[in-house]
Amino acid sequence: MNTSEKLQKRPSVRNWLWVGLVVLLIVGSTLWSQMGTVRLAAKSYVFGYPLVLTELTRNSFTHSIAPANRLVNMAEFPEADFRVFVRPNIDTLYTQAWLDMEAGPWVFEVPACSRYLVMQFLDAWSNVFASVGTRTTGDEGGRFLLAGPDWDGQVPEGMTLLRSSTRMNWLLGRIQTNGKADYSAVHAIQAGLSLRSLDDWKQDKVVEALPFKLPEQLPPSPLFEMRKLAPRAFFGQLSRLMEDNPAAATDAAAVAELEQLGVRVGEGEPRWNWLQEKTVAVGMWLAEREMHEALERRDLLVNGxxxxxxxxxxxxxxxxxxxxxxxxxxxxxxxxxxxxxxxxxxxxxxxxxxxxxxxxxxxxxxxxxxxxxxxxxxxxxxxxxxxxxxxxxxxxxxxxxxxxxxxxxxxxxxxxxxxxxxxxxxxxxxxxxxxxxxxxxxxxxxxxxxxxxxxxxxxxx
Structure with missing residues (x-):
C-alpha cells in the first residue's frame, strides 16, 4: 500500500494536515499584515524620539539641577573623573535654562562681548529656532524677548522678538574659555547675562542666575530612561507633549502616520490590543538598531x-x-x-x-x-x-x-x-x-x- 492509500484510510491524519495548513496560512497572513504596522511604528518612533528625549532631559535637569525658567552658569571645565555625560567640552563654559513659554514671555539680556559667544535656543523638537551671539548679533550684546506661539502682546522698544513654536524650550549657551586661567573673565561675562519674565523686567526686579551644581545622587540619564519606556508609555508621552509642542506644518504626513498607528495628539496612551503593542515594540527595536547602525557606517567617513x-x-x-x-x-x-x-x-x-x-x-x-x-x-x-x-x-x-x-x-x-x-x-x-x-x-x-x-x-x- 502506497503513502497516498495509507492517508486515505486514515482520515484523522488527513484532517490534521488540513488544520495545520490552515493554521500556517492564518499565522503567515497575520505576520504579513503586521509588517506595515512594524514599519509605521519604526518611522513614528524616529519621528517622536527628540520630543520625548527633550521632556526627559528637561525633567531630569529641573528636578536635580535647577528649576525651570532660571539661568544656570557652569563655572569650570570637567576633569577626567567627570562621568555625567560623554564627550564633555573643554572649549567653552555653558549657560543654560529650561523655559516654559506659558509662564513667559521672557526677557533675555546679553552683555557686549569681544570674544566668541553663542546663546542658542532650541525648540522641543531639538531644532535651533534662534541664535544670539558673535555670528548673528555681533559683539554689542542686546536685549531679546522670548515668546511662545500664542503670545500677541506688544514688544517693548529696544527688544528683538524671538518666537518659538513650542511651549518647551532650551537655552544652551557657550562662551569661549581659554583655559582655567581665563575663568574669571568668562565669569564676568556670565554675570552680565540675565533672564527674567517680562513682568519682572518692567518692575526692574533682578533674578539672579544659579551656579551649576551636581546633586549628590545623580539621576538616571535621559537616554537610559528613554530605553526603558514601553511602547504605550513612549507614544502616550508623545501624544501629550504634542498638544503644547505641535509638530511643524511640514510634518503633516508624519502626524497622519501617527494617527494610523492609533496615536492622536492629546489623547495619551493609545488603545492597542496585545498583538498591536508587541508589533509596535518590534518596530521600536528595529528603529533603535538602525539608529545605532547609522553611527557605525564607515562608507561615509572622509580620511577616517x-x-x-x-x-x-x-x-x-x-x-x-x-x-x-x-x-x-x-x-x-x-x-x-x-x-x-x-x-x-x-x-x-x-x-x-x-x-x-x-x-x-x-x-x-x-x-x-x-x-x-x-x-x-x-x-x-x-x-x-x-x-x-x-x-x-x-x-x-x-x-x-x-x-x-x-x-x-x-x-x-x-x-x-x-x-x-x-x-x-x-x-x-x-x-x-x-x-x-x-x-x-x-x-x-x-x-x-x-x-x-x-x-x-x-x-x-
Whole structure:
C-alpha cells in the first residue's frame, strides 16, 4: 500500500494536515499584515524620539539641577573623573535654562562681548529656532524677548522678538574659555547675562542666575530612561507633549502616520490590543538598531573622520538624522556656528588604539578654517576624558603650539610623553584600548561648509 492509500484510510491524519495548513496560512497572513504596522511604528518612533528625549532631559535637569525658567552658569571645565555625560567640552563654559513659554514671555539680556559667544535656543523638537551671539548679533550684546506661539502682546522698544513654536524650550549657551586661567573673565561675562519674565523686567526686579551644581545622587540619564519606556508609555508621552509642542506644518504626513498607528495628539496612551503593542515594540527595536547602525557606517567617513551633516540643528523633515543627533549629541549647534568631526579610525581605516603612536599633519594652507578657534579633544572608548600628568585633554590654536618652519603643524597622539621639544604639541591618549578624537571648529568658514576643506587623516607612526 502506497503513502497516498495509507492517508486515505486514515482520515484523522488527513484532517490534521488540513488544520495545520490552515493554521500556517492564518499565522503567515497575520505576520504579513503586521509588517506595515512594524514599519509605521519604526518611522513614528524616529519621528517622536527628540520630543520625548527633550521632556526627559528637561525633567531630569529641573528636578536635580535647577528649576525651570532660571539661568544656570557652569563655572569650570570637567576633569577626567567627570562621568555625567560623554564627550564633555573643554572649549567653552555653558549657560543654560529650561523655559516654559506659558509662564513667559521672557526677557533675555546679553552683555557686549569681544570674544566668541553663542546663546542658542532650541525648540522641543531639538531644532535651533534662534541664535544670539558673535555670528548673528555681533559683539554689542542686546536685549531679546522670548515668546511662545500664542503670545500677541506688544514688544517693548529696544527688544528683538524671538518666537518659538513650542511651549518647551532650551537655552544652551557657550562662551569661549581659554583655559582655567581665563575663568574669571568668562565669569564676568556670565554675570552680565540675565533672564527674567517680562513682568519682572518692567518692575526692574533682578533674578539672579544659579551656579551649576551636581546633586549628590545623580539621576538616571535621559537616554537610559528613554530605553526603558514601553511602547504605550513612549507614544502616550508623545501624544501629550504634542498638544503644547505641535509638530511643524511640514510634518503633516508624519502626524497622519501617527494617527494610523492609533496615536492622536492629546489623547495619551493609545488603545492597542496585545498583538498591536508587541508589533509596535518590534518596530521600536528595529528603529533603535538602525539608529545605532547609522553611527557605525564607515562608507561615509572622509580620511577616517565623520562630519556632522550640514543641516544639523535645522533638520527639516530629515527625521532620521534628527533622532540620531539627539541620541549622541543632544543640543547640537548649527553647522555655521560650530562644526564637529569625530575619528575612531586612522587614515587607513584601522581603529585608533592606545598602545600605538599617531600624528596629525596639517599643511600650512590646510589648517582648520575657523573664524573663531578650533580644537581637538581625546576621549577613551566610553567617551570620557583621559587622565594624564599634564591634565591636558584638548589641543587647539589657542595653545602654544610649535609650527614647522614651512608653517605646517604636527600634532602627536600617544600615551607616553614625547621629548621636551614636542611636548607642546602632544595630545595624551590612553595607554591601551580604543579611543577617539573629536575636532571642533567654531565659526567655520564657507570653505568648510561647502566641503572644500577636509580634516586630514590621522597617521599611525
Amino acid at each position: 573622520w565623520r562630519q556632522a551633516p550640514k543641516h544639523i540643528a535645522a533638520f527639516g523633515q530629515d527625521y532620521g538624522v534628527r533622532a540620531v543627533v539627539a541620541m549622541v549629541g543632544f543640543g547640537a549647534n548649527l553647522a555655521a556656528e560650530a562644526t564637529y568631526l569625530n575619528a575612531i579610525t586612522d587614515a587607513h581605516g584601522e581603529v585608533l588604539q592606545g598602545d600605538q603612536r599617531y600624528r596629525l599633519h596639517f599643511a600650512a594652507d590646510q589648517l582648520p578654517p575657523a573664524k573663531a578657534f578650533w580644537s581637538l579633544t581625546a576621549y577613551d572608548d566610553d567617551g570620557y576624558l583621559i587622565p594624564n600628568p599634564l591634565h591636558r585633554f584638548a589641543l587647539g590654536d589657542r595653545d602654544k603650539l610649535v609650527y614647522n618652519p614651512d608653517g605646517s603643524l604636527n600634532l602627536l597622539m600617544q600615551s607616553e610623553a614625547p621629548g621636551e621639544e614636542q611636548l607642546s604639541n602632544w595630545l595624551p591618549t590612553p595607554n591601551s584600548g580604543p579611543f577617539s578624537i573629536t575636532g571642533r571648529i567654531y565659526l567655520p568658514t564657507q570653505r568648510m561648509l561647502d566641503g572644500q576643506w577636509q580634516m586630514p587623516g590621522i597617521e599611525r607612526l
